Amino acid sequence: MLDNTKKARPHLRALAVALATLACALTLASPTAAQALETQKCSAKPNGSGSSEVLGGSETRITWEGQADASEQVKSVTLTLPEGTSYSTDDARLTLLSGDDLMTRDRPKTEVSSDGQSVTFALDEDAPAGAYVRLELYKVVFPTSGGDEQMSASYTLADGSSHDLSDVPAISVTSVSPWDSAANWLKEQDWVRKWNENTFLRLFLNPPILVSSIPSVFQGFLMALAIVLVAFPLAIPFGFVLALMRISKLRVLRGIAGFYVNIVRGTPAFLQIYIAFFGLPLAGLQIPSYPLGVIVLAMNSAAYLCEIFRAGIQSIPKGQSEAARSLGMTSFQTMVYVIIPQTFRNVLPTMTSEFILLYKDTSLLAAVGVMEVVMYSKTIVASTGSITPYIVAALFYLVVTIPLARLVGKLEARMLGTDAGKRRKKTLKEAGVIDGDHIA
Numbered sequence: 001m002l003d004n005t006k007k008a009r010p011h012l013r014a015l016a017v018a019l020a021t022l023a024c025a026l027t028l029a030s031p032t033a034a035q036a037l038e039t040q041k042c043s044a045k046p047n048g049s050g051s052s053e054v055l056g057g058s059e060t061r062i063t064w065e066g067q068a069d070a071s072e073q074v075k076s077v078t079l080t081l082p083e084g085t086s087y088s089t090d091d092a093r094l095t096l097l098s099g100d101d102l103m104t105r106d107r108p109k110t111e112v113s114s115d116g117q118s119v120t121f122a123l124d125e126d127a128p129a130g131a132y133v134r135l136e137l138y139k140v141v142f143p144t145s146g147g148d149e150q151m152s153a154s155y156t157l158a159d160g161s162s163h164d165l166s167d168v169p170a171i172s173v174t175s176v177s178p179w180d181s182a183a184n185w186l187k188e189q190d191w192v193r194k195w196n197e198n199t200f201l202r203l204f205l206n207p208p209i210l211v212s213s214i215p216s217v218f219q220g221f222l223m224a225l226a227i228v229l230v231a232f233p234l235a236i237p238f239g240f241v242l243a244l245m246r247i248s249k250l251r252v253l254r255g256i257a258g259f260y261v262n263i264v265r266g267t268p269a270f271l272q273i274y275i276a277f278f279g280l281p282l283a284g285l286q287i288p289s290y291p292l293g294v295i296v297l298a299m300n301s302a303a304y305l306c307e308i309f310r311a312g313i314q315s316i317p318k319g320q321s322e323a324a325r326s327l328g329m330t331s332f333q334t335m336v337y338v339i340i341p342q343t344f345r346n347v348l349p350t351m352t353s354e355f356i357l358l359y360k361d362t363s364l365l366a367a368v369g370v371m372e373v374v375m376y377s378k379t380i381v382a383s384t385g386s387i388t389p390y391i392v393a394a395l396f397y398l399v400v401t402i403p404l405a406r407l408v409g410k411l412e413a414r415m416l417g418t419d420a421g422k423r424r425k426k427t428l429k430e431a432g433v434i435d436g437d438h439i440a
Helices: 002-029 178-187 190-196 197-205 205-248 251-266 269-282 291-313 318-326 331-368 373-384 388-430
Strands: 037-044 059-068 074-080 094-100 104-106 110-115 118-123 132-142 147-148 152-157 162-165 171-173
Touching: 002 269, 037 132, 037 162, 037 171, 059 074, 059 152, 094 269, 094 318, 118 318, 147 269, 152 373, 171 388, 178 205, 190 197, 190 205, 197 388, 205 251, 205 331, 251 291, 269 331, 318 331, 331 373, 331 388, 373 388
Parallel strands: none
Antiparallel strands: 037 059, 059 132, 074 118, 074 152, 094 104, 094 132, 110 118, 147 171, 152 162
8 A cells, every 4th residue: 555655746746836837827928917006087067158078278177086096005196188178286186096986085284296298196195995086176167169078198117116007997078169268358358357246247148158158058049949939839720719709609719719728827837737747757758858848838829819819810801701701601711801801900019029928938848958059048047156147048038039029019119100091081082182092
């Protein structure tokens, strides 16, 4: 048995050597240890009015965060900004975060230095092993051309070894529009700074915010026009049908039309919008915001147009209907060729006024999240703390309402002039001053 053991020893040694060789091979083939510092976050603070965009040519703040390896102590971190990017190290800071929720903050003494596009944060004392590091760099201005701006970073450990970070994500920067360029230029003007020293003027008429708000509010203006230019044409035939029902000889039709008109005209449009936008989804009926807003406003305006058309129809002298019937025209022909043309001519100024009211009522849709003039303005106000975007919204309303109001005035004056001329001509005929169209 002893001889068998001696014979087995060479085989055991060979097996041991083979296992040792395999272990070495596996060690060499295994992945390298994790980097001492890994990027967790790299972002820039949005600086666009009412948006989440990072604009070039405007000041922003860069925040970089990294997690150190549990066995390594970080001595310094260097951020290298893209070419053409300006910055300031005045308020730059390094913060160590700890705790399960990273809410415990420690700001150790740090020396911040710069060299060209590189900014180095060097701690007086090495960071604890496994520290979570946050760097903040203020007054950073990216190039106005925009695009994905790629930063790079490196770090130094307590033992003096330096390493590069290859996992720093790029920051998406939006190119600067002419409006933003104009706003940035205004910010640098002395008269604007003096103007904004007055609290009232700064809150209600801040020139840079006024200029930068125009593009965003203009999008809401287009949405408001898109709503009213579809809702009002839909309301016209609906309102005219209701008007015919209101003057119908059938009591049922008069009752249906009267009930609808009284309900719609007797309740606020704001409440009707809320019922439609929050009640219909509860009933299982899902309608997109734009068509639903068009429908609600069209149905609301139709009730008012109904009364406008009814008054217009009833203002036509009954003698015209009797004359048309005496010529052999049917009731339908009389309505189409005699009553309707005169009705629309008489109520045109009032219809224009109703269009103005409907356009202003589109602002009520902001309460249910429709992105129109007021909603865009509200978003910018929330981000800037200035009322100026609401002033911009008012200007966009006035762009439509003032010309239309002047048009209503001219139409009314023209109609009054025409009616006065007819009355004068009738008086002269009765007095025998003129005979037909000629002076007697």
